[in-house]
Amino acid sequence: MGDIYIYMLIILAGLAITDLVVGVSNDAVNFLNSAIGSKAISFKTIMIIASLGIALGALSSSGMMEVARKGIFNPGEFYFDEIMIIFMAVMITDILLLDFFNSLGLPTSTTVSIVFELLGAAVCVSLLKIGENDNETFLDLGKYIATDTAIEIVVGILMSVAVAFTIGALVQFLSRLMLTFDYNKRPAFLAGIFGGLSLTSLYYFILVKGLKGADLGGLNFIFEYTTNVYETLGYGFIFWSIVSLVYVYVLKWDIYKLIIILGTFGLAMAFAGNDLVNFIGVPIGAYDAYKIWIENGAVANFPMDALAGKLPSQKWLLMLAGVVMILTLWFSSKAQAVVKTSVDLARQDSGTERFKSNFVSRFLVRYSVMAADGIEYIMPKKASIYISKRFEKVPSLGLVSKNEDKPAFDYVRASVNLMVASVLISVATSYKLPLSTTYVTFMVAMGTSLADRAWGRESAVYRIAGVLNVIGGWFFTAFSAFTAAALFAYIIYWGGFYAIIGLVVLAVVLITRSFIMHKRSQSEQRVTDELQKAESKTIQGIIEESSDTVATVFKRAKDMYSNTLEGLMNQDLGALKSGRKVSKKLGGEIDGLRNNIYFFIKNLDEKSIGASKFYIDVLGHLQDISQSLEYISRSSTDHINNNHKSLKFNQIKDLKEIINRIHSIFEESQHIFRSKEFSKLESIILKKRELLELVDQKIEKQVKRTKDSDESPKNTTLYFGLLLETRDLMNVTTQVAEQYFTEYDSSRFGKKQN
Incomplete structure (x- = not known):
């Protein structure tokens, strides 16, 4: 019997490592967001600082492990085998849930997921025990579950969302009023005061949230001086204000960078010290339970009262977990995707938005604008002008390098993010909220x-739509964690070890599938990245820069056109639906390039207005190409999806001839634009004329077939639509070729003349 539990511990150890990987991928956003978004320090430096914070936090996390053992349920009410069922169900659920959110690139709460998983699994097992006991009813559930803790957590979640948003907005507003966007030109003493406030909050945060509760041996006396919150903060503010003033006035260093460095370190340490329990607390709890069970003779129906007591920490496990967390931080691409979501939603500049608007976001914006207009109307004019001046953006000096990302926000906002988050987490910790x-x-x-x-x-x-999506995901986390853990606990309760094996295999399959899909998505993203934004200031430069984008569009157009019509002729609905997604994706990417036109024109000098017209025309033609492909894809998919008659043999024969010609034209065009041998484009223009003549012949043949035989109306409509859209597609493709051929020739000629 004991062998089964050894196997379960081995499985839990494997699940713990996997959970660490997916958990760090999700929670890295907590401490990387501000540093990466502000670009105050290099990415490598950010990772080193965060790694140091994780290492120290992992070693100081032993005091939090008891949460998994006794924080949500009363272990004395369960037998050893029931405890193992709860822990196994929780770990399988946690891995699947966190990986799901990581794949979407959305941050979620590992704390909430583990709490509601423990709650769901414990409630399920409790109800099963109650059902087998004639002397207990549903009202006895409170005996098994720590209901007060669960209620506190739910209330804490709801309050933290509103409080964090409100206080963050208020502190940032006051900070910007004091420092403005041109904060480097403000009096140095203001930076010193701001630094004193920020460093005090971080100092208290690192002590109270990051290290308190850790077993630091002889250094534990430090915490005796932090029991009085106001006294600690008061003396801390005086000390750190002096340090900040010396830092600014004497050393002439940037205090904001120091705040960002210490804030990143503090949050990373707090994450490892306090959230490590979310990933390995359950397996360590299972290991402790197993040792207690073995030490007491491995008897059946052994109650686990000892889990509620103080147990020795497993330092070597904490060190191993810290190593896994650091490696994940460095190598997880999913972690970078989650961070990107948070940074994108907070960035200062507009651009291509990831999320689409919805009814709620439009409603909130509309009435927020009305409220803002009302406030401005009743506010004294001088006050309104003063505030507006404090929020004036600093004009950008020069152009941003083509290969350089602009910071999403400045050092002041990054510092406020870290300071306010530190204060709120510290205060909640001091009051045990x-x-x-x-x-x-x-x-x-x-x-x-x-x-x-x-x-x-x-x-x-x-x-706002993005924020609502993320918040909605949080509540979905709680609901799905509770439900899935309860379901898995039920399956394991009745299915035993065979059910565990089945669920673990399911988890492995789903995570492997998620990994493959993520890699495929990354590969597609690399293709997308080839559609580069043009940043040159001359027509010659624009031609050189945009030619790769045109080549990429031609390559993808060639594949889309061929695959769509092949899918239509073979009546392959799956291929058609896949092609529909690809065509929409291409259209979205080209829209992204068009959204950048404003910034492109702003970067041009007065002598290069012609370059902007050339580039706008090129993007317009590319958009026409994507629209033609989207029409062909949509009409073909709808035809097969509605179970209409398939194409006739003669129609398929004619289409294959057209596909081969178009494939050849796109193939040759792609190579010309990739190699930038634009003088060869004349041959493409001649081939286009031959193709258009061929299309016209096919249209005439179909007209004759329709007159002479009994043709399907839907078939005929689809076929004519495909031919006409093909003609438009070739016309636009040739317009691109003609535009490059003409402009490249004239720009080179003009250059020689000069």
């Missing part, structure tokens, strides 16, 4: 971006 570091850090970042007017009329509906 449960909350999620993910919720706090994310909502503070959203509040500061709102106060900083990053959510302008151009982007507000999309940013």
Whole structure:
């Protein structure tokens, strides 16, 4: 019998490592967001600082492990085998749930997921025990579950979302009033005061949230001086203000960078010290339970009262977990995707938005604008002018390098993000209020971006929609964690070890599938990245820069056109639906390039206006190509999806001839644009004329067939639509070739003349 539990411990160990990987991928956003978004320090330096924080936090996390053992349920009410069922169900659920959110690139709370998983599994097993006991009813559930803790956590979640957003917005508003966007030109003493406040909050945060509860041996006396919150903060503010003033006035260093460095370190340490329990607390709890069970003779129906007591920490397990977390931080691409979501929603500049607007976001923006207009109407004019001046953006000096990403926000906002998140988490910890570091850090970042007017009329509906999606995902986490863990616990309760094996295999299959899909998505993203934004200032430069984009569009157009018509002729609905997604994706990418036109024109000098017209025309033609492909894909998919008659033999024969010609034209065009041998484009223009003549012949043949025989109306409509759209596709493709051929020739000629 004991062998089964050894196997279960081995499985739990494997699940713990996997959970660490997917958990760090999700929670890295908590401490990387501000540093990466502001670009205050290099990415490598950010990772080193965060790794040091994780290492120290992991070693100081032993005091939090008891949460998994006794924080949600009363272990004395369960037998050893029932405890193992709960822990196994929780770990399988946690891995699948976190990996799901990581694949979507959305941050969620590992704290909430583990709490509701423990709650769901424990409730399920409790109800099963109650059902087998004639002397107990549903009302006895409170004997098994720590209901007070569960209620506190739910209330803490709801409050933290609103409080973090509101305080983040308020502090950022006041900070910007004091420092403005041109903060480097403000009096140095203001930077010193701001530094004193920020460093005090981080100092208290690192002590109370990061290290308190850890077993530091002889250094534990430090915490005796932090029992009085106000006294600790008061003396800390005086000390750190002096340090900041010396830092600014004497050393002439940037205090904001120091705040960002220490804030990143502090949040990374707090994450490892407090959230490590979310990933390995359950397996360690299972290991402790197994040792207790073995030490007491491995008897059946052994109650686990000992789990509620103080147990020795497993330092070597904490060190191993710290190593896994650091490696994941460095190598997880999913972690970077989650961070990107948070940074994108908070960035100062507008651009291509990831999320689409919805009814709620439009409603909120509309009435927020009305409220803002009302406030401005009743506010004294002088006050309104003063505030507006404090929020004036600093004009950008020069052009941004083509291969350089602009910071999403400045050092002031990054510092406020870290400072406010630190204060809120520290205060909640000192009053023993449960909350999620993910919720706090994310909502503070959203509040500061709102106060900083990053959510302008151009982007507000999309940013709010993104925030609502993330918040909705949080509540979905709680519901799905509870439900899935309860279901898995039920399956394991009745299916035993065979059910565990089945669920583990299911988890492995789903995670492997997620990994493959993520890699495929990354590969597609690399293709997308080939559609580069042009940043040159001359027509010659634009021709050189945009030619790769045109070549990429031609390559993908060639594949889309051929695959779509092949799918139509073979009546392959799966291939047609896949092609439909690809065509929409191409259209979205070209729309992204068109959305950048404003910034492209702003970067041009007065002598290069012609370059902007050339580039706008090129993007217009590429959009026409994507629209033609989208029409061909949509009409073909609808035809097969509606179970209409297949194409006739003669129609298929004619289409194959056209496909081969178009494939040849796109193939040759792609190579010309990739090699930038634009003088060869004349041959493409001649081939296009031959193809158009061929299409016209096929149209005439179909007209004759329709007159002479009994043709299907749907077939005929589809076939004519495909031919006409093919003609439009070739016309636009040739217009691109003619435009490059003409402009390249004239620009070179003009250059020689000069």
